[in-house]
Amino acid sequence: MISMIPRKHIPLSLTLLTPTIAIILTLLFGAGIFGLLGFSPLGSLYTFFVAPISRPDQIGDLFVKACPLIITATGLVFCFRANVWNIGAEGQLVFGAIFSGWMALSFPHWPAMTLMPAMIVASIIGGIFWAMIPALLKVRFNTNEILVSLMLTYVAALFIDWLVRGPWRDPMSFGFPLTKMYSDAALIHRIDVPFVGMLGQLHWGVVGALILAIFGGFVLSRTILGFQIKVMGDAPRAGRFAGFNPNLITIGVMAIAGGAAGLAGMVEVSASMGQLQPNVSFGYGFTAIIVAFLARLNPVGVIFAGLIVALAELGGDHAQIALGMPKVVTGVFKGVLLFMLLAGETFNRYHITWRHPAPMPGSREQ
């Protein structure tokens, strides 16, 4: 009989080993899928995961692809640590783009020194605004934040669609659903690396994303706020006895996640698009959930996890062009990766054996 005994101590090696094994198993699964589709498994894996990053500028592009994922996932880590299931980051990202877009389109003559900070603040407010709906409803009425935040994602997508086709459409766009181009002050510029030059599309938003993730790691591990969040997630009863306010924590982590997602929306539009369009996000809000789990809910780990998942996304594009493989293969990869990570979590937390455990008097799990 299989028995699962909780580990008292989780060694660091295991913490690092499980995501690695999860990735390897996902790759094996992927090779199998490629084989089934009639592609050469090894060749496809190469096309998917090696070819897209074989030049320096492509590595720059990898960071660009990872940028919105890292920003969004950093915020989500706070939610998931507190056991608040915000899965509507996609909608919050869209609202960040809308709010910052309003700034950029309303004040195109402002210099970058004022416009850029204004847009950043606006995007954070936009994301928080959209995240506060599920947060306040949960705190006030005990509604399910999973369902509410997800429904709001659909609403946000329809709302931006209406904006760019209706009131915000550029009259000169020949009927295309696009707003006016942002002024130069509203754009995030590419980085001119000394001695190297431009690296693909590498832009300043990437630097911001890396700083944000490290700052997030600091807040979570070194501040009283981070401590409260972790306690409320792991042992809500203990948290309540300690006098932590669960409602405030819920609102706080939702605000962090919403603000981060909103910021990601602003960065994505200002750095890569230069104007609002019906699709400002390509499922980044959902993909960021996987990134957060791959990082084992650690903000600094989010950087590496974001790069790995971004590689899968780039690989999907590349395989579509090079091999004519359907783009949705990436989705299968992402789902399998999340499954493997969750299974790894179990192996991490429990010692799994095949014999029946000896009864331990007085010790019960939960």
Add this chain to the structure above:
Amino acid sequence: MEALMLTVLLTSVPLIFAATGELVAERSGVLNLGVEGMMLMGAVSAFAATAIVGNPYLGVLAGAVAGAMTALVFSLFALGLATNQVATGLALTIFGTGLSGLVGAPFVGGTIEGLPNLAIPLLADLPVIGNLLFNHDFMAYLSIGFLLAVGWFLRRTRAGLVLRAVGNSHDSAHALGYPVLLVRFCAVSFGGMMAGLGGAYLPLVLTPHWSEGMTAGRGWIALALVVFASWIPSRILVGALLFGGITIMQLAGQARGWVVPSQMLSMLPYIATIIVLVVIARNREFALANSPACLGRLFIGSK
């Protein structure tokens, strides 16, 4: 008017299937957020089977089997390895959305012959309600049949009692010798089959083609319906008809030339879901009276 009411009924059928299945899974204490993914797998399998073999009834079967198979993946992880149910359900939706797109890629753009209407003799000839209620396809009848059967099963049978016991207190049920994981496995598989059937209804009856992500959030609305129904099967019918009505309102609105932008009308089902969730949650006693106490909690078999 009659045409409109017919559309409302048809739109609610996939929701009835998926929500009834999820209700059974949740009553056994398992929160499976992968409904959307299972529905998509059901939809693509039903379309593929019908397109290849040419018989829509085989499509129904394929949808049911595909849904149950997808649920098997969930069971393997969430029950077998006791992974977090919320995250595992999300993974299932991501996985199902991707895999259905992959399987369905060759079928994009094709059309199939959907399920024919089967008029019930005599009853279908009744004035007004005859055509409305007794002249439908096989799956519409099936959905009502399943709904009644589930209501009876949960309330009147010993097995239903065991299932509820497992959902309310898995430790007690385990101590009494009931196979907690087996019961949950069966409930999740049933939920998957029903989600698959709900998905199958989309290409077989509503729109005779396949497109990526064609469920458009219906799986999530089905999850909300279970909360709306406060875990009582008969209330699913009310909720599904309500949502069917709201979904149809956008079409009716456009037909009558309302000046509201189409996007605003398309938002209605999602906003209505949120409002309904709030209204239900406000009355805590009503909302939680029948909620399974162990919903979403992990069960470690050998403690």
